[in-house]
Amino acid sequence: MATKTDIVIAGAGIAGLWLFNRLKREGYSVLLLEKDSIGCGQTIASQGIIHSGLKYAFAGQVNALARSISAMPDLWRAALRGDGPVDLSAAKVNASSQYLLIPPGFMGGLIGLVAKKTLGGNVHELPAAQWPQALRQTGFSGTVIFMDEPVLDVAAALHALAAAHPDAIRKADILHDAEFVIGANGAIDYLNLGGQAITAKRYIFTAAAANRPLAEKLGHAAGLETQARPLLMGLMHNAPCELYAHCVGPSDKPVMTITTHRAADGSLVWYLGGGVAERARDSSPGDVYRAAREALGKYMPGIDLSRVQWSTLPIDRIEGKSAASGHLPDTPVIHAAANALYCWPTKLTFAPMLTEKILEKFAAEGIRPSAPQADWSFLPPCPFTQTPWDTARWTAAASA
Numbered sequence: 001m002a003t004k005t006d007i008v009i010a011g012a013g014i015a016g017l018w019l020f021n022r023l024k025r026e027g028y029s030v031l032l033l034e035k036d037s038i039g040c041g042q043t044i045a046s047q048g049i050i051h052s053g054l055k056y057a058f059a060g061q062v063n064a065l066a067r068s069i070s071a072m073p074d075l076w077r078a079a080l081r082g083d084g085p086v087d088l089s090a091a092k093v094n095a096s097s098q099y100l101l102i103p104p105g106f107m108g109g110l111i112g113l114v115a116k117k118t119l120g121g122n123v124h125e126l127p128a129a130q131w132p133q134a135l136r137q138t139g140f141s142g143t144v145i146f147m148d149e150p151v152l153d154v155a156a157a158l159h160a161l162a163a164a165h166p167d168a169i170r171k172a173d174i175l176h177d178a179e180f181v182i183g184a185n186g187a188i189d190y191l192n193l194g195g196q197a198i199t200a201k202r203y204i205f206t207a208a209a210a211n212r213p214l215a216e217k218l219g220h221a222a223g224l225e226t227q228a229r230p231l232l233m234g235l236m237h238n239a240p241c242e243l244y245a246h247c248v249g250p251s252d253k254p255v256m257t258i259t260t261h262r263a264a265d266g267s268l269v270w271y272l273g274g275g276v277a278e279r280a281r282d283s284s285p286g287d288v289y290r291a292a293r294e295a296l297g298k299y300m301p302g303i304d305l306s307r308v309q310w311s312t313l314p315i316d317r318i319e320g321k322s323a324a325s326g327h328l329p330d331t332p333v334i335h336a337a338a339n340a341l342y343c344w345p346t347k348l349t350f351a352p353m354l355t356e357k358i359l360e361k362f363a364a365e366g367i368r369p370s371a372p373q374a375d376w377s378f379l380p381p382c383p384f385t386q387t388p389w390d391t392a393r394w395t396a397a398a399s400a
């Protein structure tokens with residue numbers, strides 16, 4: 001048996017799902033393959049912050065890149081309203097904005113000014129009288145900068161993106177289950193999967209860490225560079241309030257970034273990233289708990305930590321490195337080889353940007369929708385992943 005389709009995508013994280021939806025909307029016949037469960041990689045582990053380029057302001061880069069990134073929150077908001085490039089109207093945000101917490105002596109006013117210069121509009125210092133109740137009860141004192149960056153409910157977004165065409169999202173490990181047949185020019189002729197030969201015009205790999213071994217297996221790895229940055233994210237169960245904030249420290253990276261999530265038992269969980277999570281693979285969870293306690297003690301001395309419980313999530317952040325830039329990528333990276341594209345969005349925020357770059361390539365190369373929608377029921381359906389706060393094992397505060 002043989003099935004023809006326009007596009008095969010492998011990897012159902014935010015990159016694959018956003019692209020899948022956009023291509024479906026354009027009328028392409030698309031198959032999206034996922035080896036495990038929808039969103040199970042970095043995407044469900046992300047904090048869901050839709051960045052607006054503020055970090056570039058800290059690094060002194062008030063440039064075109066920072067401005068193009070500053071368009072991302074509005075683009076995501078349009079999708080959430082149902083009038084963007086994909087329909088996220090069934091999803092929601094956890095918060096419409098966040099705060100920068102700048103302790104006394106850190107030139108909060110200057111940071112606020114730089115941020116405003118880069119991003120304009122809705123970035124401003126929040127007078128103490130306007131601090132939200134949640135922030136007051138933490139005991140923070142210093143400068144608070146209001147940032148117009150939404151925080152996405154990532155699980156809801158995954159469901160919204162997968163809901164429209166579940167029949168074309170199937171479970172298969174493209175690295176181990178599929179047998180690729182490569183033509184003389186290095187292009188993929190077709191792949192054998194589930195007892196069928198599947199032929200597509202383009203094969204797009206959004207499989208994060210698996211992109212490299214795939215490229216090696218298919219002879220497409222020349223010039224491809226990737227990097228993995230290990231993180232040990234902290235989780236704090238029984239958090240006191242809903243808070244979305246970056247604790248600013250001496251470097252351009254926050255000491256700690258806090259997002260809030262609701263666990264299955266209804267309690268609040270603070271998910272802790274930034275400096276407290278950036279540590280080597282062999283670090284122990286206790287290192288994260290200690291760093292988080294220290295940061296909380298310094299920035300939020302009003303919080304009672306006696307009833308909280310802790311957990312950690314080890315996760316690698318995977319990025320492609322473009323041969324051209326040769327440095328840490330700030331925007332999506334695409335490695336093109338024959339009729340295959342190996343893609344990394346670099347941030348959840350940039351999944352729409354990655355898709356638009358791919359569509360530009362399609363337009364330039366004349367890749368248009370033409371194959372009929374196919375029946376993929378010969379492959380098993382793909383389940384959804386669970387959130388880190390629903391699968392965490394909590395450690396009592398006393399033993400942490």
Ligand SMILES: Cc1cc2nc3c(=O)[nH]c(=O)nc-3n(C[C@H](O)[C@H](O)[C@H](O)COP(=O)(O)OP(=O)(O)OC[C@H]3O[C@@H](n4cnc5c(N)ncnc54)[C@H](O)[C@@H]3O)c2cc1C
Pocket residue numbers: 010011012013014015016033034035036037038039040041042043044045046047048049050051172173174175176206207208209210231233273315316317343344345346347348349350
């Ligand atoms: C802790 C953490 C916090 C973050 N916070 C933010 C944030 O707040 N804001 C932001 O913009 N970015 C954030 N990021 C970055 C962001 O999460 C990633 O850039 C983005 O999710 C990457 O999406 P992806 O679809 O490329 O990869 P992934 O989400 O990792 O998806 C890859 C998918 O490919 C599948 N796959 C792997 N191998 C195969 C195979 N052989 N066959 C088929 N499928 C396969 C995996 O199972 C997975 O589902 C964060 C990242 C981390 C790790």
